Amino acid sequence: MDTVIKARKRLVDWLGQADCSACALGGEAVCQDLPRARRDGAPAPIDQLTYGAHMALYSEGDAAPYVFAVRDGLLKMTQLAGNGTRRIVRFLQAGQMAGLEALGGGPYRHTVETIRPTLVCRIPVAVLKEGAGNGMALSPRLFQLWLRSLDDADKIIRQLSTGASPGRVVRFLLYALSGPDDDSCVALSREDMSAVLSVAMETVSRTIADLKRQGLLREVNGRFHFNRAGLLPLAAE
Amino acid sequence: MDTVIKARKRLVDWLGQADCSACALGGEAVCQDLPRARRDGAPAPIDQLTYGAHMALYSEGDAAPYVFAVRDGLLKMTQLAGNGTRRIVRFLQAGQMAGLEALGGGPYRHTVETIRPTLVCRIPVAVLKEGAGNGMALSPRLFQLWLRSLDDADKIIRQLSTGASPGRVVRFLLYALSGPDDDSCVALSREDMSAVLSVAMETVSRTIADLKRQGLLREVNGRFHFNRAGLLPLAAE
DNA sequence: CGCTGGTTTGACATATGTCAACAGCCGTGG
DNA sequence: CCACGGCTGTTGACATATGTCAAACCAGCG
Numbered sequence: 001m002d003t004v005i006k007a008r009k010r011l012v013d014w015l016g017q018a019d020c021s022a023c024a025l026g027g028e029a030v031c032q033d034l035p036r037a038r039r040d041g042a043p044a045p046i047d048q049l050t051y052g053a054h055m056a057l058y059s060e061g062d063a064a065p066y067v068f069a070v071r072d073g074l075l076k077m078t079q080l081a082g083n084g085t086r087r088i089v090r091f092l093q094a095g096q097m098a099g100l101e102a103l104g105g106g107p108y109r110h111t112v113e114t115i116r117p118t119l120v121c122r123i124p125v126a127v128l129k130e131g132a133g134n135g136m137a138l139s140p141r142l143f144q145l146w147l148r149s150l151d152d153a154d155k156i157i158r159q160l161s162t163g164a165s166p167g168r169v170v171r172f173l174l175y176a177l178s179g180p181d182d183d184s185c186v187a188l189s190r191e192d193m194s195a196v197l198s199v200a201m202e203t204v205s206r207t208i209a210d211l212k213r214q215g216l217l218r219e220v221n222g223r224f225h226f227n228r229a230g231l232l233p234l235a236a237e
Numbered sequence: 238m239d240t241v242i243k244a245r246k247r248l249v250d251w252l253g254q255a256d257c258s259a260c261a262l263g264g265e266a267v268c269q270d271l272p273r274a275r276r277d278g279a280p281a282p283i284d285q286l287t288y289g290a291h292m293a294l295y296s297e298g299d300a301a302p303y304v305f306a307v308r309d310g311l312l313k314m315t316q317l318a319g320n321g322t323r324r325i326v327r328f329l330q331a332g333q334m335a336g337l338e339a340l341g342g343g344p345y346r347h348t349v350e351t352i353r354p355t356l357v358c359r360i361p362v363a364v365l366k367e368g369a370g371n372g373m374a375l376s377p378r379l380f381q382l383w384l385r386s387l388d389d390a391d392k393i394i395r396q397l398s399t400g401a402s403p404g405r406v407v408r409f410l411l412y413a414l415s416g417p418d419d420d421s422c423v424a425l426s427r428e429d430m431s432a433v434l435s436v437a438m439e440t441v442s443r444t445i446a447d448l449k450r451q452g453l454l455r456e457v458n459g460r461f462h463f464n465r466a467g468l469l470p471l472a473a474e
Numbered sequence: 475c476g477c478t479g480g481t482t483t484g485a486c487a488t489a490t491g492t493c494a495a496c497a498g499c500c501g502t503g504g
Numbered sequence: 505c506c507a508c509g510g511c512t513g514t515t516g517a518c519a520t521a522t523g524t525c526a527a528a529c530c531a532g533c534g
Binding site for chain 2: 081082084089103146149150154156160161167168198
Binding site for chain 1: 512513514515523
């Protein structure tokens with residue numbers, strides 16, 4: 001197969017420079033912390049980019065000149081694990097940031113790739129630092145992002161990396177990418193579920209197939225729709 | 238047995254108010270970010286406390302009036318996992334902080350308990366907020382702490398919650414509590430190792446015993462001493 | 475000297491990983 | 505338009521790592 005043609009569908013597109021004052025993320029966006037002057041009139045060197053599915057924003061070890069704000073889509077943040085496999089350590093959705101370690105000057109610590117087509121704002125570190133001034137302001141927004149990242153990491157440890165495999169799969173459905181009310185979530189590839197649950201891909205597949213047979217789960221149009229009440233008792237095992 | 242007597246060995250002691258300007262942690266300490274006035278002369282309501290082994294600083298869900306700076310010792314940070322067990326999500330050593338989520342106003346998100354006798358500074362949130370002023374300064378120190386917490390969480394995911402059980406145990410020895418040069422680390426109880434590796438206590442015990450029989454590991458005086466070079470190949474599995 | 479709590483070891487059932495075959499879907503190219 | 509090839513998901517068979525239950529062991533401490 002011609003990989004070039006396939007790649008064309010997955011290109012990165014430049015959508016122009018961002019108008020942070022009209023950001024769809026509104027008060028949630030970190031760009032609100034940038035200096036007024038930049039946000040309002042003068043063009044800031046903040047680019048909006050769309051990525052197709054399965055594209056890398058950056059890789060573990062790369063020099064880190066940018067911080068990324070996710071506007072829409074879904075990303076996975078991975079690291080090389082102790083046993084040589086690639087482990088998913090976090091998911092990123094609208095409103096979250098990737099590559100904040102760039103502010104510390106070091107290289108990126110994770111590989112970040114899109115799972116679905118994704119829209120991001122790419123912010124040069126210099127801009128963010130300048131915006132924050134000398135004593136970089138820990139705005140409530142930034143602080144919330146921090147807590148959120150830690151919560152997400154903790155959740156992957158206690159919900160998705162603990163206990164027997166069927167429980168992990170069920171907890172993924174219930175807690176990882178769906179809101180407490182939303183009884184559906186993006187249907188990841190079995191490969192990705194394996195990488196976040198640390199369970200063999202075949203085992204994940206069997207569990208999912210079982211749940212479908214039990215009528216607790218449907219997979220429609222790239223999304224899982226499930227029976228939350230029915231799944232809950234299975235999550236505790 | 239009289240639990241009271243046993244408990245007496247585990248009491249919390251008040252060592253007086255902290256003199257942050259003479260903090261043993263020096264430039265590493267977050268207290269350096271407090272306003273000069275407080276740090277230098279006037280007594281700040283920051284208490285130094287010693288905790289015996291196996292004491293709780295606070296519990297998941299508690300109201301959160303304090304942030305804790307670890308001066309010496311070793312703590313475990315745990316959460317209730319999806320399958321009902323208690324999972325260790327991080328370790329805390331000198332220079333790290335516990336309960337920073339108190340700054341956000343919510344309750345504590347973890348239970349934090351000492352593993353060995355531990356010395357902490359207990360900082361009321363109000364003091365820290367006042368010290369930081371309105372736009373709380375994200376000092377390089379605080380930023381480093383943030384990155385450090387995330388790194389630690391990521392490490393537990395990719396090194397200690399991935400792959401077969403012997404590999405996890407070995408990686409724990411090599412990476413969790415020992416520096417890259419230090420070929421020794423605190424000998425945790427098998428119970429605690431089980432809670433961080435998500436592996437049955439008996440399985441951990443077997444692996445440790447095996448390593449000892451192979452001459453790769455000794456347990457002396459509450460510490461593990463190991464042969465790093467000999468262990469390294471086992472870490473990759 | 476006899477508890478007590480932690481560790482080690484044994485025996486056993488089973489969950490899980492591995493290897494391999496097969497099915498379904500989609501895009502490609504004839 | 506259809507046939508082919510390549511992915512992804514599903515299923516099967518099987519070896520084995522791991523959890524569970526239970527007993528023996530050991531050290532510290534009263």
